[in-house]
Amino acid sequence: MSGRIYLLNGPNLNLLGEREPELYGRHTLADIETQCRAQAAQHQLELVAHQTNAEHEMVDWLHEARHAAGIIINPAAFCYHSVAVLDALKVCECPVVEVHISNIYRREDWRSKSILASAATGVITGLGIDGYRLAMDHLIRLLAKS
Ligand code: CA2
DSSP states (O other): OOOEEEEEEOTTGGGTTTSOHHHHOSOOHHHHHHHHHHHHHHTTOEEEEEEOSOHHHHHHHHHHHTTSSEEEEEOGGGGGTOHHHHHHHHHOOSOEEEEESSOTTSSOGGGGOOTTGGGSSEEEESSTTHHHHHHHHHHHHHHHHO
């Protein structure tokens, strides 16, 4: 198999493992990247991983990723307001999995409405960092079929 998967994480996720473990667990973003990279390597896939607190960087990476084999994105707070990220996602031709570590349906009402979800192939929410592993499994299976 060959191909490139993008793992994109949005604002404040660089702080994972440092604060609010009751919501986001104790794993760090580096742990997530290591796990996804190992899964990719097992299937001779390349993983490109980025985290940003800046909307324009997320848009630029989505442009770069639009012809990739797949995208895993935890847009964090961008999912509540960023029409720029929504428009960039709509340009992506590959499968897109939106991941949230916490269950956005079990928190404040406003958190349950991701404006990006309609542009994703699917959404995984509330499974902790397993969500990223499952998203990788899904993209790898799709690639194996193609
Ligand atoms: O559950 C998720 O993955 C979220 O996307 C995380 C976002 C939140 O706005 C979404 O509703 C759900 C927030 C990320 C903040 O990350 C932090 C990590 C550690 C400590 C503090 C914030």
